[in-house]
Amino acid sequence: KGQEIVKVLYTNTDFEYLQSIDRDLKDITYDMDVSYSSNRYIEFNHKGVNxxxxxxxxxxxxxxxxxxxxxxxxxxxxxxxxxxxxxxxxxxxxxxxxxxxxxxxxxxxxxxxxxxxxxxxxxxxxx
Missing domain, CATH: 3.40.50.1000 (HAD superfamily/HAD-like)
Structure with a gap:
């Protein structure tokens, strides 16, 4: 509590599922950089942090x-x-x-x- 969130990672080995999360959250992640890594992570970063x-x-x-x-x-x-x-x-x-x-x-x-x-x-x- 009281600390800035630097990055959020969510893990799941189903890439299609991760992509569905990205689609479902578009309304609140429009000002973030969203990417995928290691065939199991969706990453949410501040815009421009990549x-x-x-x-x-x-x-x-x-x-x-x-x-x-x-x-x-x-x-x-x-x-x-x-x-x-x-x-x-x-x-x-x-x-x-x-x-x-x-x-x-x-x-x-x-x-x-x-x-x-x-x-x-x-x-x-x-x-």
């Missing part, structure tokens, strides 16, 4: 053009940073719904070295 905003802030603090960033993700809570990055990457086993917004899909899954694949392909470029 990974994309975090990436932009980090790039600004480091004086890096956002176009010179790479974001790698596998689920809906990664989508804002994938869209905001210069190169947005989805891993092979990413949620199907985020893949159309990715610039590149790795051959590897998140358990098989997807980050290494991206570094070799786009940072080291075979060097």
């Amino acid at each position: 990974k994309g905003a975090g990436l932009k802030k980090l790039a600004n603090l480091l004086h890096i053009d956002i176009q010179d960033t790479i974001a790698i993700g596998d689920n809906y809570n990664d989508l804002s940073m994938i869209k905001d990055a210069g190169l947005g990457v989805g891993v092979q086993n990413a949620a199907p719904g985020i893949k159309p917004d990715c610039d590149y899909i790795t051959m590897a899954t998140c358990e098989e070295g997807a980050v290494c694949e991206v570094i070799e392909k786009f940072v080291l470029k075979g060097e």
